[in-house]
Each structure stands twice: as structure tokens, then as C-alpha cells.
Amino acid sequence: MNRYKFTYYKFIIRYLLSIILCISSSTVFSQFFNGDPYPPSVKWRQINTENFQLIYPASFEDGAQKLANRLEIFRERVSQTLSKEPRKISIILQNQTVESNGNVQLAPRRSEFYTTPPQQGDFQEWMDNLAIHELRHVVQFDKLTGYLRAPFFEQLALAIYGVTLPSWFFEGDAVVSETALSAAGRGRLPSWEMPFRTNLLHGKTYGYQKDYLGSLKDVTPGFYELGYFLTSGLEKAYGETIVDSLMTRMAKLPVRPYNFSNSLKKFTGYNTREWHEKIRTDLTQKWQEQLAKNNPLDYPLFPTPKSGKPESWLLPRTLPDGQLLALHQSVRNVPAIVVIDSLGKQTEVVKTGRQTEPNFSYARGVLAWDEIRRDSRYGKRVYNVINLYDMRTHTYRQLSHKSRYFSPILRPNQSQVVAVAIDEAGQISLDLLDTETGALITRFPTPGNILLQTPAFDDTGDKVIATGISNQGAALIELNLSTGIYRTLLSGQAQQIERPMYANGHILFKAHYNGIDNIYSLDTAKGIIRQRTNVRYGAFNPWFDRKTGQIWFNEYQINGYRISHLKSSDLPISHFNPPLSKKNILMTSDTSEGKIWPSKPYKRLKNLINFHSLSVDNGNFDNLGNINPGIYWLSDDLLNTTQLRLGYTYDGDVHSSEYLASISYQQLFPKLSLEYRNRGQVSAARITDQGMESLIGLRWREHATTLKMDIPLVFYQLNHVFTTGISAATSYTRRYGLNEPKFQDRFIDRIQFPLHYQIYFNHNVRQSSLDLGPRWGQNFSVTYRHFPFDGRIAGKHLSLRTAFYFPGVWRNHSFLARFNYQQRSGTYAQANDIPLVSGYDQLRPVPVDNTLLFSYRFPIAYPDWALGPLAYVKRFKGGFFADFQNVRAGNAFRPRTFGLELRSDMNLLRFYLPNFDIGIKLVYANEANAARRVFATYGIGYSY
Incomplete structure (x- = not known):
């Protein structure tokens, strides 16, 4: 449901990378799978209907019962146009997070509703x-690959689904369903289509790959938005059965090259690129006609963007001295609240962290806003906290902790704040808090548990206005703090009403009665709605300046949101006709009965084993050296508690x-994992026989069992991220089957419980979209290995790894300095556990005690080049490096290698994810008698 639903791609990446790994020999990949656990304190229950298993926390019992009564209706509706009834599926209702999201996945087959x-x-x-x-995704899965099931083929089914269908198609089809089968849906929101519409009306007719895969320098429609128009256009032109026809043909031969584009061509005569061009042309004509009909007005705009890249100043508010406050967002900078003077010059006040939606409030020199806070250990638990910043004393503090507060607003003339509260049971209220202590003063539950959004105070601080959302539509709801009574000022609107604001007997708000987002006002005495702006693309976030009588708002432009204003005395738009009330009342088709379904506890321990797939890998892409494709049988329980792997590989090198066989368990505070391997090993040794020394090859097999404990922790403060943790591991190895009897007396047949410890601490500031590294960061890791329980083996290994990030000369440049140190003895005398100088494997072997590595990286260009169907290049970036080895007193301080690198960020084969980072490094060996002075190394990484 989120704009970026990553779950579909994670297993697809495994199959694609496994193929790549079989033909590549010098590639490094990063870990991509994130199976965050739920908190162990959650008590889970389940409801089983004919077609669904609902698994949910006990605190969400009422919500689960309500949903169970409606799922059968929804299932029937979403299945009709695909002529496929989906199999029973487990749905996890996730109430431990404050984020609004959802996903469906295979391997294991389940859905998750936030x-x-x-x-x-x-x-x-x-x-x-x-x-x-x-549920539309559930039907899509079963339509295309429903015959591939657990316990062996779910991952294969997901890979076929992801490789066959472009993400714009399956997400666009789901948005079409949510729009067609409800009275709302994102397809009805002008704000949702606005970036695409603005581009086309500006003549920015980007190609298919740029519109689909995105850009780092321009605003493009997301694949949800693009997919909605491409898919709805198909249904409009060829009927609602076209999606069924496409997927039926693809399912019959899933290995057909370019399956989707080939099928699209067969039924429509267009391939994907041609269909994109047609829809783009049709939409341009439609939106040009709409623009001409609306006859928009021009409003003053500022500040003037200087970077040429997307930049926004959101939520403008006036200060007593006439300056403006705004939340500044840019691809070049992390979000920050800024002050803007009359000349457009901005001064940063405070950087903010990640938010569910942009917001902040100001009163009496104090700022308030909310931010997401992830639980330090259990990633499925996420909070929303209130932050305060005093602009007079330049001090920051976090007001609430482990809270679920949204859209906080400071109360005029009092040290209090009101925020929307949504608890784990889904109960909604407006909470009044003390800004000195954070203590709850009063709670005001909403009538009928209606959802409230983005509240605002009146001049007196006695009343609060907010948007109310229900299946009857959007409403304007007012709370009188003195009486605790809510009243509805405007109800049943088929509109995306946002950011209501008091303004001299009126309520300003954003709506889209004329098909474009504009600012409107409600006369509270007469109940009349008037249109106050008539912009080209969209107007948002109204703010009324009581001192000057001006209305400030955001107006969307081709490169982001700018600030605009008008006088409140300006006449309303004359051609706007207020809607008749009966035409604005959303009617819900809910005919479900209030049945109470039997529920029972869901026991995690009874459901830990859940084999679902045979795979060619075990999901570990930390390092190419650890990858050994084979055959693995995978088990993952539905609540991310236990992961079990059974595997077989053949090592061609030996x-x-x-x-x-491995198992990991995440339910406890420490994460525990146990692994067993039976493997062959090879080595060589010198032996003396009758006075003659010779080199012989050794072969043996061994049983190796490893136990590991991890405690990973994460903390946040504003735009700072702190990660820390500790891990410990031990193992037992039993060797047998030595091929050389002459070496038996020196052969160590068992290694008993060596210990390995690691402790780390990292602090990095949040990166912007264009940053090549954190502007500031300090990272430390200490590792120690030894043999305390085995008298026959001696050896110790201590290593220190550090990384320090600094700002570059220009914005988005990055300077990285790394110092690494190790001490080794005994068995570990030849082991290296620290980063080595660039090109080390092509240099003269020298024992490494420490390394000092410097690198400077910078962006070069943002070409957005489509190289046919093979690659789409978003960015070129370059860098310089100088690597030192064994730095100590008495040694000349000069790099052992140095050089430059050229890298590029790209998408391959028109897949939206992963984002690949591919490059070449030219290395100069700065030492005497080097075999080669200049040579090249290659690398590939990815992210999603």
C-alpha cells in the first residue's frame, strides 16, 4: 500500500542475483533482506474464516472482528474482473507501528495490514x-502463479510474478481496483496525479523508463501513479477484461521472453513504450482542456529555487516580525525548518527526522513537530513522538516517548499542545498535553471513533478544528476544549479535505471541487463554501495571518512546492458553484452484518516451522565470497520469529x-542462531620423509557447528541515527577422513569452542537523496577472536575498524577516512579482518598491521539515459582515493596505492528495483618492483 512496497522485490532479487553470481567473479553485494521481529510482549490471536486467517494482537480484537465481516465482500469484488477466486491466505494485522502501509508476499505466503x-x-x-x-494483489498472485505452492515453490512463484509483471502494472491495477470498488481511492485525487499532470502541461514529456524508473534531478510520476493511468487506460480502451486476458496469456507460458510487453502487443498492438506514449498524449490533451476550462490565475511565488533540482518550502507560517517559517525539503538537503525573510533568504533553524507526513507548529517562539522513532530492538514496533525546539534559547527536547501522537499543535498563550492520538486498539482522540512535563492533561475521544487529521487552534486557544474521515466522506469537525464537545461544521464531502485553519469567522481548507486542489473557505455562520484560489496545478496548506489579513499557502510548481499568498479580502472565485449537499454525501455499500467470529490464541511456538520454498541460495548476499549457489529448503514463520534453512551445495573449487542446516530465532532480546555444516576442505603441507622434504595436498571433511548471539540496537534523535550492538559466537569442529596418513600425527582433528566477540557503535546523520555519504559520521567496530578452551591450538586476533565521514568541498560530496588496526598471533597469524588497500590481491604480499584509507566522492552528472531495454543510467559519480598500509613511526608516510574511480547508478533490464551501483577503479601501485603499475578493478553493488 505504501508508495514503495519492497516486499515483492526482495525474493526476485535473489533469483536475478543468483544468475549474475554464476557468471561474475568480482562482485560485492550488500545485505538486502529485512525480517524485523515483532515485540515478544504482543499476545497474538486469530480468526479463521472460510477464506482468511486473521492473525492480530489481542488489543486489536474489535478491529479484527470488523474487518473479518468485510473481507468476504471485498474478496468477491476484487476477484470478478480477473476470473480467479484466490486461495485462503493469512493476514497479519500489524498495530505496533505508526506507519500506514500494507503488503502481500509469497515465501511465505501472507499479507500484512498496518x-x-x-x-x-x-x-x-x-x-x-x-x-x-x-486483496487485489492476492488475486494477481494466484492468477499468474497460483499453481506453484508451498512447501517447495512459493519463492519460484514470486520470482516469476516479479520478473513477468512490471511493478507499474500490478500496482496500477490495484489502485484501479481501490478506486473503482470504493467511493474514494487514490485515482480520484488530483493531488495524486499532480506531478504527472504538471510535467505534461509544462511540456516535460519524459520517456517510458524515466517516467517509470524515476530520476534524481527531476520530479517524475511514481510507478503507482504511472501504473494507474496506464492500466486504467487499458480498461477504458479495451474493456475491464483486458487485465484478465493479459495475465491469462502470461500464465500459460511464464518463461516467454518479454512476456508482458509481448502479450500487450498481441492484444492492443502496442508494446509498453508505445502504450506509454499513447497514454501520455491522451492525458496531455485531457489536462490541457481542463486547464483552459478552469482559467487559472497567477499568484506571487517565492523563494526562487537556485539548484535547478526539486525543492519545496512547505507549511508557510508567519512570525511576529513578518518573516516566514517553512519546512524545507530538497533532494540536495535533509528536511529542516527554516526562516525566510522578505528577500527570500533562508536561515536554517533545526533539521528534522523522518515523519509520517510533513508537519510542524509554532507559538510564542517554540516549534513543535512529530517524528518517527523505531524501537531500539524490535523493528516492527515504531512510535511517533513530539519534539520541541525553543527558537529563543536554541534548545531541543523530546516531549513524548514511546508515544503514538500525530500532528501536534501548540496552544496559543498556554504551555500546552494538542495532538491526534491513535492507540494500538485503533481508538482515536485529541490529547491535551503539558509542554513542560509531557503529562496528559485531558483526552477527548472522537465521536464514533472518527479519524481526525491535522488539527488547528483558533485565536483564543479554546477551539480546535480538524479534518474528520469516515466512510461517509471528509468532514470539518470542531472541538470545544472547555466543554469537551465535538460538533460537525461540514460533513459528507467526497473530497480530500486537508489542513483546516480558522480565519475571521471562516474555515480555510484545501479541497478539489473543480478537479484541481485549491484553497476554499467555509462561512461558519452561513454554511457556504467559497473558492479562494484558482491555481494551475495545486494549492495546499493554507495559513491565515491575523495581523495582516493575508492567506499564505503552497502552490505546486514543476520543481516542487513554492510559497504564495493573497489578501483575505480578495473576492472569491466568481465561477465556483458550491456543491449541493446531497451530492456530497458518500454512500457506503456496506451491508455486512456485525457477526462476532470465534477467536482463539495464535501460538508462535506451534507455528515456528513453515517450509515454503526450494531456492538456489540461502538469502545471504553480504559478500560474494560467502555465496555458493546450491539447493536450499527454506522455512520462515509468519511473524518473522524463526528462520530455518536446509541446504546442499557443491564447491567446484575443492x-x-x-x-x-541452520536456524535463527529472533523472539528473545538477543537474536540467536545455530548452524551446522558438513563440508570438504583442502590444504597443503610440507612433510619430511627419509630426509626428503616434499609438499603434499591434504583433503578431509569436517563437522562444524556454530552458535551465535546478536543484540542489534538502533536509536534516533532528529536527523541523527545511532546503531550499536554486541555479538558473540563460538563453534565446535570435528575433522575426519584425512587422505594422507603421514600427516595424521600433526593433524588437528578438532577445534573446540573458539570465541569471537564484536562490539560496535555508529553515529551518522541522515543523508539527502543526492548525498554520496553522510555529511558527518563516526563508526567504530572492535572484534576479538581466541581459543580459551582448546589447549592444542593457540592464537588471538584483535581488530579495530573505523570510518569517519566529513562534508565535501561542495554539496553532496563526501570525504571518508578509515583507520583499521589488527594484532594477530598463532593460528590467526595470516588472517586479515580489516579493509585492505585497493588492489591488494594484485600487489606483493606483505603482512598487514594497519591500513589508513582516504576517499573523496562527488557526483558528475545526472543523465537519465535509457540504453535500450538493458540499462537506465541515473547518475555518474567519480572519486579519488589514497590507501596507506602499515602506518607507523619510521615508515615513510606515502600511499601504497592511489587512483580514481568512475561509478554509475542505474536500473537494469527495466526492473524498478534493485538500484545498481556499477563502477571501475583505476589503481596505481606506488611501490618499487610492482608487477603492474596501473590496473583496474571492478565492482557492483545494489540497494532498494
Whole structure:
């Protein structure tokens, strides 16, 4: 449901990378799978219907019962146009997070609904919209690959699904469903289509790959938005059965090259690129006609963007001295609240962290805003906290902790703040808090548990106005703090109403009655709605300056949101006709009965084993050296508690088989993992026989069992991220089957419980979209290995690894300095556990005690080049490096290698994810008698 639903791609990446790994020999990949656990304190229950298993925390019982009564209706609706009834599926109702999201996945087959509704969305109940969208994905899965099932083929099914269908198609089809099968949906929101519409009206007719895969320098439609128009255009031109026809043909021969584009060509005569061009042309004509009909007005705009890249100044508010406050967002900078003077010069006040939606409030020299805080250990638990910043004393403090507060607003003339509160049970209220202590003063539950969004105070601080969302539409709801009574000022609007604001007997708000987002006002005495702006693309976030009588707002432009204003005395738009009330009342088709379904506890321990797939890898892409494709049987439980792997590989380098069994358990505070391997090993040794010394090859097999404990922790403060943790591991190895009897007396047949410890601490500031590294960062890791329990083996290894990030000369440049040190003895005398100088494997072997590595990276260009269907290049970047080895007193301080690198960020084969980072490094060996002075190394990485 989120704009970026990564779950579909994670297993697809495994198959693609496994193919790449079989033909590549010098590639390094990063870890990509994130199976964050749920907190162990959650007590899970389940409801089983004919077609669904709902698994949910006990605190969400009422919400689960309500959803169970509606799922059968939704299932029937979303299945009709695909002529496929989906199999029973497990749905996890996730109420431990404050984010609004959802996903469907295979391997294991399940869906996850994040139950907390958003502070900005469409005009219907969140869970209904979410259920329609995600159930459409369930039908898509079963339509295309439903015959591939657990316990062996779910991962194969997901890989075929992801490789066959472009993400714009399956997400666009789901958005079409949520729009067609409800009274709301994102397809009805002008704000949702606005970036695409603005581009086309500006003549920015980007190609298919740029519109689909995105850009680092321009605003493009996301694949959800693009997919909605491409898919809805198909249904409009060829009927609602076209999606069924496409998927039926693809399912019959899933290995057909370019399956989707080939099928699209067969039924429509267009391939994907041609269809994109046609829809783009049709939309341009439609939106040009709409623009001419609306006859928009021009409003003053500032500040003037200087970078030429997307940049926004959101939520303008006036200060007593006439300057403006705004939340500045840019691809070149992390978000920050800034002050803007009359000349457009901005001064940063405070950087902010990640938010569910942009917001902040100001009163009496104090700023308030909310931010996401992830639980330090259990990633499925996420909070939303209130932050305060005093602009007079330049001090910051976090007001609430482990809270679920949204859109906080400071109360005029009092040390209090009001925020929307949504608890784990889904109960919604406006909470009044003390800004000195954070203590709850009063709670005001909403009538009928209606969702409230983005509240605002009146001049007196006695009343609060907010948007209310239900299946009857959007409303304007007012709370009188003195009496605790809510009243509805405007109800049943088929509109995305946002950011209501008091203004001299009127309520300003954003809506889209004329098909474009504009600022409107409600006369509270007469109940009349008037249009106040008539912009080209969209107007948002109204703010009324009581001192000057001006209305400030954001106006969307081709490169982001700018600030604009008008006088409140300006006449309303004359051609706007207020809608008749009966035409604005959303009617829900809910005919479900209030049945109470039997529920029972869901026991994690009874459901830990869940084999679902045979795979060619075990999911570990930390380093190419650790990858050994084989055959693995995978088990993952539905709640990310236990991961079990059974595997077989054949190592061609040593001509030997290897058997693997591993299990990891995340429920406890430390993460525990146990692994067993039976593998062949090879080595060489010198022996003396009758006075003659010779080199012989050794072969043996061994049983190796490893136990590991990890405690990973994460903390946040504003735009700072802190990660720390500790791990410990031990193992037992039993060797047998030595091929050389002459070496038996010196052969160590067992290694008993060596210990390995690691402790690390990292602090990095949040990166902007264009940053090549954190502007500031300090990273430390200490590792120690030894043999305390085995008297026959001696050896110690201590290593220190550090990384320090600094700002570059220009914006988005990055300077990285790394110092690494190791001490080794005994068995570990030849082991290296620190980063080595560039090109080390092509240099003269020298024992490494320490390394000092410097690198400077910078962006070169943002070409957005489509190289046919093979690659789409978003960015070129360069860098310089100088690597030192064994730095100590008495040694000349000169680099052992130095050189330059050229890299590029790209998408391959038109896949939206992963984003690949491919490059070449030219290395100069700065030492005497080097075999080669200049040579090249190559690398490939990815992210998602």
C-alpha cells in the first residue's frame, strides 16, 4: 500500500542475483533482506474464516472482528474482473507501528495490514481502502502463479510474478481496483496525479523508463501513479477484461521472453513504450482542456529555487516580525525548518527526522513537530513522538516517548499542545498535553471513533478544528476544549479535505471541487463554501495571518512546492458553484452484518516451522565470497520469529559437497542462531620423509557447528541515527577422513569452542537523496577472536575498524577516512579482518598491521539515459582515493596505492528495483618492483 512496497522485490532479487553470481567473479553485494521481529510482549490471536486467517494482537480484537465481516465482500469484488477466486491466505494485522502501509508476499505466503490510518489520505476508512488494494494483489498472485505452492515453490512463484509483471502494472491495477470498488481511492485525487499532470502541461514529456524508473534531478510520476493511468487506460480502451486476458496469456507460458510487453502487443498492438506514449498524449490533451476550462490565475511565488533540482518550502507560517517559517525539503538537503525573510533568504533553524507526513507548529517562539522513532530492538514496533525546539534559547527536547501522537499543535498563550492520538486498539482522540512535563492533561475521544487529521487552534486557544474521515466522506469537525464537545461544521464531502485553519469567522481548507486542489473557505455562520484560489496545478496548506489579513499557502510548481499568498479580502472565485449537499454525501455499500467470529490464541511456538520454498541460495548476499549457489529448503514463520534453512551445495573449487542446516530465532532480546555444516576442505603441507622434504595436498571433511548471539540496537534523535550492538559466537569442529596418513600425527582433528566477540557503535546523520555519504559520521567496530578452551591450538586476533565521514568541498560530496588496526598471533597469524588497500590481491604480499584509507566522492552528472531495454543510467559519480598500509613511526608516510574511480547508478533490464551501483577503479601501485603499475578493478553493488 505504501508508495514503495519492497516486499515483492526482495525474493526476485535473489533469483536475478543468483544468475549474475554464476557468471561474475568480482562482485560485492550488500545485505538486502529485512525480517524485523515483532515485540515478544504482543499476545497474538486469530480468526479463521472460510477464506482468511486473521492473525492480530489481542488489543486489536474489535478491529479484527470488523474487518473479518468485510473481507468476504471485498474478496468477491476484487476477484470478478480477473476470473480467479484466490486461495485462503493469512493476514497479519500489524498495530505496533505508526506507519500506514500494507503488503502481500509469497515465501511465505501472507499479507500484512498496518492498521494505523494516515494523517493525509483519501476520504474513506483506511482499512477498507487497504483491504481492497492488497486483496487485489492476492488475486494477481494466484492468477499468474497460483499453481506453484508451498512447501517447495512459493519463492519460484514470486520470482516469476516479479520478473513477468512490471511493478507499474500490478500496482496500477490495484489502485484501479481501490478506486473503482470504493467511493474514494487514490485515482480520484488530483493531488495524486499532480506531478504527472504538471510535467505534461509544462511540456516535460519524459520517456517510458524515466517516467517509470524515476530520476534524481527531476520530479517524475511514481510507478503507482504511472501504473494507474496506464492500466486504467487499458480498461477504458479495451474493456475491464483486458487485465484478465493479459495475465491469462502470461500464465500459460511464464518463461516467454518479454512476456508482458509481448502479450500487450498481441492484444492492443502496442508494446509498453508505445502504450506509454499513447497514454501520455491522451492525458496531455485531457489536462490541457481542463486547464483552459478552469482559467487559472497567477499568484506571487517565492523563494526562487537556485539548484535547478526539486525543492519545496512547505507549511508557510508567519512570525511576529513578518518573516516566514517553512519546512524545507530538497533532494540536495535533509528536511529542516527554516526562516525566510522578505528577500527570500533562508536561515536554517533545526533539521528534522523522518515523519509520517510533513508537519510542524509554532507559538510564542517554540516549534513543535512529530517524528518517527523505531524501537531500539524490535523493528516492527515504531512510535511517533513530539519534539520541541525553543527558537529563543536554541534548545531541543523530546516531549513524548514511546508515544503514538500525530500532528501536534501548540496552544496559543498556554504551555500546552494538542495532538491526534491513535492507540494500538485503533481508538482515536485529541490529547491535551503539558509542554513542560509531557503529562496528559485531558483526552477527548472522537465521536464514533472518527479519524481526525491535522488539527488547528483558533485565536483564543479554546477551539480546535480538524479534518474528520469516515466512510461517509471528509468532514470539518470542531472541538470545544472547555466543554469537551465535538460538533460537525461540514460533513459528507467526497473530497480530500486537508489542513483546516480558522480565519475571521471562516474555515480555510484545501479541497478539489473543480478537479484541481485549491484553497476554499467555509462561512461558519452561513454554511457556504467559497473558492479562494484558482491555481494551475495545486494549492495546499493554507495559513491565515491575523495581523495582516493575508492567506499564505503552497502552490505546486514543476520543481516542487513554492510559497504564495493573497489578501483575505480578495473576492472569491466568481465561477465556483458550491456543491449541493446531497451530492456530497458518500454512500457506503456496506451491508455486512456485525457477526462476532470465534477467536482463539495464535501460538508462535506451534507455528515456528513453515517450509515454503526450494531456492538456489540461502538469502545471504553480504559478500560474494560467502555465496555458493546450491539447493536450499527454506522455512520462515509468519511473524518473522524463526528462520530455518536446509541446504546442499557443491564447491567446484575443492570438488566437494557441503550440507547445511541452520536456524535463527529472533523472539528473545538477543537474536540467536545455530548452524551446522558438513563440508570438504583442502590444504597443503610440507612433510619430511627419509630426509626428503616434499609438499603434499591434504583433503578431509569436517563437522562444524556454530552458535551465535546478536543484540542489534538502533536509536534516533532528529536527523541523527545511532546503531550499536554486541555479538558473540563460538563453534565446535570435528575433522575426519584425512587422505594422507603421514600427516595424521600433526593433524588437528578438532577445534573446540573458539570465541569471537564484536562490539560496535555508529553515529551518522541522515543523508539527502543526492548525498554520496553522510555529511558527518563516526563508526567504530572492535572484534576479538581466541581459543580459551582448546589447549592444542593457540592464537588471538584483535581488530579495530573505523570510518569517519566529513562534508565535501561542495554539496553532496563526501570525504571518508578509515583507520583499521589488527594484532594477530598463532593460528590467526595470516588472517586479515580489516579493509585492505585497493588492489591488494594484485600487489606483493606483505603482512598487514594497519591500513589508513582516504576517499573523496562527488557526483558528475545526472543523465537519465535509457540504453535500450538493458540499462537506465541515473547518475555518474567519480572519486579519488589514497590507501596507506602499515602506518607507523619510521615508515615513510606515502600511499601504497592511489587512483580514481568512475561509478554509475542505474536500473537494469527495466526492473524498478534493485538500484545498481556499477563502477571501475583505476589503481596505481606506488611501490618499487610492482608487477603492474596501473590496473583496474571492478565492482557492483545494489540497494532498494
